[in-house]
Amino acid sequence: MQELVSLSLEDLANVVVSTPSKSAQRLPEVPATVRVITAQDLRDRGCLTLEEALADLPGIQFRNLVGFNGYAFFRGVPNQNNHVLLMIDGVQVNELNSGGFYLGGQYNLANVERIEVVYGPASSMYGTNAVGGVINLITRDPQDTPGLRVSTLFGGFDTRRQDFTWRSHDAEQDLGISLSGMLKSGDKADLRGSRGDGNWSGSLDTSEQDAALDAKIRCRRVTVGLNLLDKEASYATKDRSTGTALQDFDVPWHIRFLNTWARYDFRRADRWSWSSTAYYRDTTVEDDTRPVISRPTATDPGYRERWFRPNHLVGLENRYDGTLGPHLSLNLGHLRETETLAAGFARSRSAAWSVEPEAPARPDMLTNDLTSLYAQLTWHLSEPLRLTVGSRYDDSDVYGTVNTPRLGLVYNRGRCNAKLLYAEAYRAPKPWDFRDGLGNPDLAPETMRSSELAVGYRFAENLRAEISLYRNVLANCLTRENSAAGWRWVNLGKVRTTGCEGTLEYRRGKGRSYLNLTYTDADDSTGRAVPEIALHTANAGCQYAFTDRVKFDLRGQYLGRRRNPPTTAAGGDPEIDDAFVMNGTLSLADVAGCDVQIAGRNLLDAKYFHTSNTTVSRYRQPQRSVSLEIARRF
Template sequence: MNYITRCKKKLQTVFALMLLLWCIPAQSQINQTDTVDLFNLSLDQLMNMEISVASKTAMTQQESPAIVSVVTKQEIQKSGARDLVDILRLVPGIEFGVDVQGAVGITMRGNWGHEGKVLLMIDNQEMNELSYSTVLYGNHYSVNNINHIEIIRGPGSSIYGGFAELGVINIITESGNDLKGLQATAQVGSTKNSTSPQMSISLGNKTDDFEFSVSSSYMKGNRSDRDYVDVYGDSYNMTDQSNLESFQVNTGLKYKDLSLRFIYDNYKTRMRDLYDAILSKDYGLDYASILGEVKYDWKISDKVTLTPKINYISNQPWKTTEQPVGDDLSLVYNRTVTKIRPHLSTSIDFSEKLNLLAGLEYFTEKGKISSPDEGVYYDNSTEISFNNFSAFAQAIYETDFVNTIVGVRGDFHSEFGSAFAPRIGFTKVSNKFHAKLLYSMAFRSPGIENINFNAYLNGTQEPNIKPENTQVIELEAGYKITPDMIITANIYNVNLDKTIVYTYDYDLATEGYRNAGKSGSQGFELEFKINKAWGYTNMNYSYYSSKNINEVENYMVPSKESAMLGTPQHKISLNSSFNITNNFSINPTLTYLGERYAMTMYDEDLEDVLINKVDPITLLNLYFNYKNIFTKGLDVGFGAYNILDQDYDFIQPYYDWHAPYPGKTREFVAKISYKLDFE
């Protein structure tokens, strides 16, 4: 059965299931407000809050054509979250694993999403680095200036392109209109052996046609204060040898319909773990990025908006900051990648019920090796460049029976050719009930080093890597039990083809990337939310299975066909808040991770690495938050993370001989912030 035939059969299934939605009564009217206080949302306001991450058109969570989670400012601040990991771990289907060299990345619904499969954005700016397409987590992105986070638990390639294959995370920071003043925060965390200070400051305002915001943050800490033991049994204590230090500046300016955005992000790490064996000493790695955007929303009429914009990205990721010694010489890496991306899109409201979004995009990427001593690219040069042209379109049509969204994106890359990502979705909101039926195709575009190292791996010195293709079917249903209580469930089936994986060829004695066949997962996610005057409780349970789907050996657990390496099949999260007074709240959060499987040590014959089961673990946190203490705008908080002092490890979700990488022991946290209003 060829590719086109398979797509037709999937679409036939989608249209058949669509008939189920037509049995549901007509959609009720939803009242929207222009501004919402995200620190005092009722459940109704939360569900009706407009988001755009799934369609680039403002829609409510229930209407949005994706499985979407929204984390509000209230939930972030009351939970006492230390960084982005603490927030995302409370979202269904998301967990984290270790890559190499101390890097921690994300998994989505059981699938390893670290290398270019999950897109992270800050204020719609693409944060994935451009060499290997990775995003590094842990003491990296400050949470103190976040307005809310929009998360697609599923594909977004038809809108965003090749990093949005399995999910999209868009962090929306506070605008000048949100701030209207000055906000400063200081925090310190303390474990048995280390401290983790954080500082941030934000300034913003809006007057008439002009709006600005400037935020800056600094974070420092250790990945862990425990001992790391590699697969050979060698060990070292990670205190002061797993440092994580980040500095970020985010500036936004807007005058009428013209907006500018500038982000500087510098993430510094230290590590000794490398790949399988530990190094003779700890080394520094830097990940620096500069991002800029200029955008103009030209409102040609009440119904037509034309948006030209241009983005600039410069990365210097995985940079070694000191000369390695002895057997550690292979560490040297110092390369810069730049990307320039002009973009033109138009949004047309043909009527109140029909909207069309269409656009064109072009980018050119250039990689540069700083020193010839470091080596060359596969074509024996110290510079390499690629370009890509994209066209996309999306139509949203609302009827009394069902809302329909149809979209498509085509990418045409100078090296690996074309990639195609259509999607179709049906959403229905009726009184207390909502439903979604979604079918998407997505792709993961190879990054510069994926292409480069593929050429070395295949032995021809010419790359033959292709984009990873994904097909996803999702069905969601939700029921509002009362105005303060809702339950939502979804089922999904994710199929990856031409899966891009990292591997090592012993015959050629080289590492690289290749297309390894089929992978994916299927499962379900269940959420329950209640929001009352006494506070709120958000609970979720997620489950996946890779049985009869995953054929990639790098991800397999030999003793359990339904599980993927490193990621728990069962996960439970709880995020709750109890208002003791109007200003004082107690906020417990909990994450339960079911059994996981990890590479732990070599067997007795030193021929293979043993894969062992890691017992379930419960991460319990408790945070006390007091607002407006002594004076308006002064907030304090204190609490403990990992109260039970569990030995949580980040596990490598693919087969590359990296032992489990320890996380922190119990940490006590204290935080103080002050908001000075200009009004």
Template sequence: MPKLSLRRSASRPALLALSLSASAALPSLASAQEAAPFSLQLDEVVVSANLVPTPLTKVGSAVTAVEGEELEHRQTRLVSDVLREIPGVAVNRAGPVGQFTQVRIRGSESNQTLVLIDGIRVNDPSADSEFDFAHLLAQEVERVEVLRGPQSALYGSDAIGGVINIVTRRGSGAPTVRIRAEGGSFGTAMGQASVSAGDETYDFIASGAGYRTDGISIASEARGNSERDGYENATGFAKLNLRPSEIFELSLVGRYVDYKADGDDFFGGIGAVDADIETDGKQFFGRAEGKLSLLDGRWDHIFGLGYTRNERDTTTETTPYGFTGETRRVDYQTNFSFDTPALFDTTHISTFAIQHEENSAVSENAFSSFDRTIDTTGFVGQHQVTFADRLSLTGSLRHDDNDIFEDADTYRLTGAYSFLETGTKLRASFGTGVKNPTLYELYGYSEDYRGNPDLQPEEARGWDVGIDQTLWDGLAFIEATYFDQRIENLITGSGQTSINLPGESKIDGVELGLTLQLLDGLTARAAYTRTNGEDADGDELVRRPRDIASLNLDYRFGEEERAGVNLGIIYNGSQKDLFFDEFFASQVVELDSYVLVNVAGSYRLTDNAEIYGRVENLFDEGYEEVFTYGTPGRAAYAGLNLTF
């Protein structure tokens, strides 16, 4: 779809309680220091920020990582749900599970967010160049990284807002089988099985998962709709890493998704209404990569081949539609690290990369057909330098050669300074970005939308400054960031086509994060984001809530921490959305704020068996994430985990 200048009220005391919960816990930190040897892993390594593994203490960009163990404790079943608890991220789902799900970073459009799964770019050329998170199960996810701010210097188009990097688990140790089965509200059932193993010369994992639900009405039941819309998802993935020698590694990864989703219709002047619509979809994401390490690991050469395919066939009451998007990618990257101890005790990493990508979109329906392709080749250069293990500076430059638009040059500068004695890190970054018009925006492929081949790329520049602070010998970690971003030539819907909006769209705000080890086994995570976004006409950007906050409390207890309880609270502030009248002219409406409370618990019966359960939307909050689209009420689930 073209980009458009596209609930019952939540209790304000609930948000106040969220803040007070974290504050009230601070006095207990002194006793926690004595009670638990726990220390936050503050010197973790991230990959997305600089294309190479980099300690977080040396990263000048704003990046947040969530580990797979946390997803298990929260019993997260969709990756999009954990993103709701990360600073700077807003999620909108058009209905229940399985429906179109958009993710925005720092107020940017959803197709200005690049998504990587195991190193594979999965943005769909046939879906306005964005990634629909509706069908991404949190299956064997080991880590989710969110890199915020313009990242086109490293990743090219689609990365104006930032990058979401999802990494699945690798096999290790003796052959292990894991099995999960669960069921619950709305006729929901889920099963998952995996086998994994690994040693010094190889590792592999293969996993399959099935999910089905009778669901609720996509069109809001509160507005008089009652027909349930079901959803089915079958996902399989496999990952193999071979190390025939100390200097070479071959990696293969593939993911296949087959889904079926019931749907409802949309009418101008009414909104979403019950209808008999069905979408059958298939996704394949694959990558092969070889890594050669020379000079005792100081000089790496990485060669990669990637391929993605998205198919969607939608049948309405009158007309079938078919869409296929494909991406073919070839890339090469080399990293060379060296030291200059005589020159301020410095270490260096130089990176050069070539990335060639071919994106194509095909559409067929009763009214028209469409088949378009666009090629882009990017050249990336980057240098990182660290002085005396305290000051880290990074500069990145990219040149994109595009077969439709003028060549584009983007850059990024970051800096981080660590005060090792106080556990303080100051950081700052500045970057530029570009987002090419999508094939749909350029050429259109439906009877009610005409493309605009005269569209120009969107251009962005953004900066941020922040501080990361460790307290109480690693028992607490605080992060605070101010960001400012400007986007020119923003593409927006206008009647039955799209145009570049003259002028500059402005987005700024504050991101706060807090992690605490309150007591032995008790951990708290809190996040808050304030976003102010308006287009060049001064109108507030839609589906960007000004205020988002979350609190997660996780308690592991009992012998060998056999039992666990998790409490999650999510606050989503009021936001603007669009309503289309009977002539499909847009009007701005406001969606009320809401608070969701989720509770999960588990108990390990033996070393091989665990039972668990959770309640989502504990207080049965009524709300809408997209105007006239329904959301689930209170729901309960229970299941069993087995490991052999």
């Protein structure tokens, strides 16, 4: 345990990442701002959900509905999670119809080797939706620590989790297999009655049931993988039920994500390599989703609804990485995808509250093709200086052609690392945008232009600081337009964001500590501050290994004051107050052959809130809870 805590900052800074350029590079040489969450970080902090893993990073703010989904805002732009790409092992898991990803507990974090978080536009490599950043969950390889590990966890809000990970590797045959699974259930918070601002009844359900399965087989040059995520969470907190006929329990939102892929890798010494990846993606809102139940009244028998939305995609990506002499390297890629998406939700409704509706019919399906070409050239101008130029060309049946360039100048010598970056990105409308509300068939892609200066300096072996200064302009913003007839999405206005992210990290011997400070000044076309974005946020933490078997971790998050969207401000909460939240863990290794961890969330039991874009004026966040995890290796 102590060995990982004692790693020098120089070793940690030179970790190899693969997400920014789709090829392995040392972190100081990457033309992007990248922050890495290691498997050890996830274990030490007792992370149960993806948002818990991301919450200790600078530059990310959240809107948590304490229900079927939550939303992460990178660098000052609120959205429906469709400005950030989420991937597992380099294959996207964003929902195909809306383009947004899901936060929550459905990710099998026990099988994650590291999470690479790329900040800023990345469309030059990944195309649409890579506007605010990219999150890549990289799972463990079969050759990592062979054997079986099982874990069980229970805690507050009736939380239960069981997971296992098994790996085997035959070096002689160059054959490896890994298999991992997880089941998790529990409530998210107690928001019944007055505890939830009176928005819901005393029967409110905030439960979530998750399941995950990861499999990977590697034989010589071929790797085959599977990732299955199943999330069934209460939809009750989506809207206020008090004073309405809405039922706020037994209303599950059930979505399933399935990724399967096969990759062939060929390498010719250190000169060049070729990779081909075929993949299949399925993201389906299952037909047992029952998000709306209207209770009977004296004049209305009420009703129940079931929704269904299937989507799938097949794709093939070929990539070449090579050197063109002692000073030039080249990355080339070609991608072809065909997606089949539901034109909208298929719905069925019963004639009364007491009657279960029939399964919805299959909706009309839309088939679209995408062809993409991307290239990136890196020129080693001198020993410390590298220039990277790249671009991607997308040709879509839906939104036509888009070109997104990228430029990066990286200086890396001794204790200093500096990056001057420029990138463009876009987010193309999806069927969900075209048809939501009244619908709007004339939507155009949102576009982003970003400039950034990032500097890192190691003052001593154990002390390092980083600062990132950036300016982003998001144009053609998809904005909700309200009228007497209803509402729809339109392209309107810009969001201009000026920001600064600073990090200070200290490691020595058995301890480590860090401090993140974030300044985010986001304004709309009228010059007003963008709702839901705090001007100041901060994260700080410390960790100490008392012995090889006992480790303590304590972290705090400061959430700055922020405005509520105008649609909810009328409900009486125009602003959300600032708050301080503290979390901690105590980890004990080799206790009767087991590893034990006690984790506390919201240790001070702070009563704090997140913003809302629904009929709920604000969302109270989970109260204090404690969990106990016991794990054993065989």
